[in-house]
Amino acid sequence: MQAECVAAATGSVTAKDGETAFIHQTFGGYLKSTVKCMRCRYESNTFDPFLDLSLDVASSVTASLQSFTRSEKLGLDIGYKCSKCKVPVAASKGFSILIPPNVLTVHLKRFNFRGGKVDRMVDFAEELDIS
Numbered sequence: 393m394q395a396e397c398v399a400a401a402t403g404s405v406t407a408k409d410g411e412t413a414f415i416h417q418t419f420g421g422y423l424k425s426t427v428k429c430m431r432c433r434y435e436s437n438t439f440d441p442f443l444d445l446s447l448d449v450a451s452s453v454t455a456s457l458q459s460f461t462r463s464e465k466l467g468l469d470i471g472y473k474c475s476k477c478k479v480p481v482a483a484s485k486g487f488s489i490l491i492p493p494n495v496l497t498v499h500l501k502r503f504n505f506r507g508g509k510v511d512r513m514v515d516f517a518e519e520l521d522i523s
Contacts (some may be wrong), residue, residue: 422494434476444497
């Protein structure tokens with residue numbers, strides 16, 4: 393829908409055009425990805441637009457969001473090279489919702505890595521506080 397709205401309005405589909413379309417204004421937000429060096433504490437941040445979030449299934453949507461935003465440790469075996477230290481280091485990586493959308497769309501990943509379906513119930517509240 394996003395691509396069609398932008399193409400109809402502008403004749404092309406660029407990232408900047410997409411931010412002005414109705415779909416992005418309604419469902420669009422921005423994620424902040426932070427990688428922090430465990431050696432010098434330097435933080436590298438990237439910002440990406442999103443229209444929906446793909447979340448691993450947990451007991452509730454709130455728990456799925458908490459899992460999505462939880463920092464994870466990256467060991468030396470990952471091969472992350474700090475931009476400041478210029479050497480491979482251990483790091484932590486995490487996501488946060490920098491700018492929330494007006495309407496949050498979530499996709500629950502209902503299949504596991506072996507192709508089996510996750511069939512447990514997921515609780516969700518009528519309102520969701522994503523702060």
